Amino acid sequence: MNGASNSQILSDCSADTLAVAAKALKEGALVAFPTETVYGLGADASNESAVARIYEAKGRPADHPLIVHIASMEDISLWSKEIPIYAISLARDFWPGPMTLVLSRSEIAKDFITGGQESVALRVPAHSIALGLLRAFRSQGGFGIAAPSANRFGQVSPTTAEAVEDEIGIHLASKDYILDGGPSMVGVESTIIDCTKELPRILRPGAITVEMIEESTGLKVVKDSTTEIRVSGSLENHYSPKARITLDALAEQGEGFIAPSSISTPKGAIRLASPKSVDDYARDLYAALRAADAQGIATIAVIQPEGDGLALAIRDRLLRASRGR
Ligand code: TXA
Ligand code: MG
Numbered sequence: 001m002n003g004a005s006n007s008q009i010l011s012d013c014s015a016d017t018l019a020v021a022a023k024a025l026k027e028g029a030l031v032a033f034p035t036e037t038v039y040g041l042g043a044d045a046s047n048e049s050a051v052a053r054i055y056e057a058k059g060r061p062a063d064h065p066l067i068v069h070i071a072s073m074e075d076i077s078l079w080s081k082e083i084p085i086y087a088i089s090l091a092r093d094f095w096p097g098p099m100t101l102v103l104s105r106s107e108i109a110k111d112f113i114t115g116g117q118e119s120v121a122l123r124v125p126a127h128s129i130a131l132g133l134l135r136a137f138r139s140q141g142g143f144g145i146a147a148p149s150a151n152r153f154g155q156v157s158p159t160t161a162e163a164v165e166d167e168i169g170i171h172l173a174s175k176d177y178i179l180d181g182g183p184s185m186v187g188v189e190s191t192i193i194d195c196t197k198e199l200p201r202i203l204r205p206g207a208i209t210v211e212m213i214e215e216s217t218g219l220k221v222v223k224d225s226t227t228e229i230r231v232s233g234s235l236e237n238h239y240s241p242k243a244r245i246t247l248d249a250l251a252e253q254g255e256g257f258i259a260p261s262s263i264s265t266p267k268g269a270i271r272l273a274s275p276k277s278v279d280d281y282a283r284d285l286y287a288a289l290r291a292a293d294a295q296g297i298a299t300i301a302v303i304q305p306e307g308d309g310l311a312l313a314i315r316d317r318l319l320r321a322s323r324g325r
Helices: 015-026 048-058 073-079 085-094 128-139 161-171 210-217 278-294 310-322
Strands: 008-010 031-033 040-044 067-069 099-104 119-123 177-179 191-194 201-204 244-247 256-258 270-273 299-302
Touching: 015 031, 015 040, 015 128, 015 177, 031 128, 031 161, 040 048, 040 067, 040 128, 048 161, 073 085, 073 099, 073 119, 085 099, 085 210, 161 177, 161 278, 244 310, 256 278, 270 278, 278 299, 278 310
Parallel strands: 008 177, 031 177, 067 119, 099 191, 244 299, 256 270, 256 299
Antiparallel strands: 031 040, 099 119, 191 201
16 A cells, blocks of 8 residues: 545445435545445536646646546536537437437536536446445436546546545545445446447447447447547557566466466466456456555566456556566
8 A cells, every 4th residue: 555545535325425425426525435346436416616626636648538437427518519419319228327428529528527528428327436436426416427437647547435545535625525336347447439420439348348338329339540529548658567568478476467267377477367367357356456566576478368348458458567667
């Protein structure tokens, strides 16, 4: 642990506590909260100076757009004016859930949220604490909570409240909160789908897969990697621990090792995770990368999961992480 956090960590997330946290958001504080994917660092998406504090706490360039988290699908129309029919099917089928929709923005989605783009990213997370916070915030007059992953820019997303504290605790203030909802169940960030064109396009793979999107919409997903939209997760070195990552090689003596449980640990290697399924792999990956850094391990050998769907999202993150800092 890096130790010092100035903010308050709340692990009793009762309705009263969530009302207090929602009020703090309304007053311009930051609230880190659990979601099913990873923990987010939240601010009132309509408050420019509160949003500016997210960028400071993360050390993130200020022109990168943020995801606005909303309490329910009905709130799409607050943030977006043109919603294609296929986006409505996606929202109906997969919200609350690990999916972010990029839509053309309404006038309440300001440049400080969209990075000056004409689109806004929206998500309804599937986590009782996140939803409780969003509903409390809505009932106090708020429209949405802007929240990037609660890590320093370029680093591994946090999947526990302790990891949030390690990452950004010292950059928070005494009026800010970290809500503790236990480990995130999905473990990798949401699938981001561009819904501003005739056909859906995946900007970041996640637990909502191409097959699921095609089944829901009856449309072909565009698999075009050239994108004029700025997605910070598309930067080459991202999701990176301090340790160097080597892909699909066995670990040497003293190196960390992450591999499916069917692969045994090479002699002298330090096993960091033995996931039994792709779901386990996603859920445990970021904690394993953090554990390696905490133990001062210099190199982590990773045997990647095979297949499509969530395995593809895991390989996407590992490839970026392996490009290092
Ligand atoms: O699972 C998640 O999505 C988590 C949890 C907290 O919800 N959030 C998350 O946020 O991963 P962040 O900021 O770390 O990554 C969001 C990505 C960024 O790469 C950003 O560039 C992209 O979403 N994004 C946001 N608004 C966008 C927009 N209007 N168009 C295209 N990409 C956008
Ligand atoms: Mg992030």
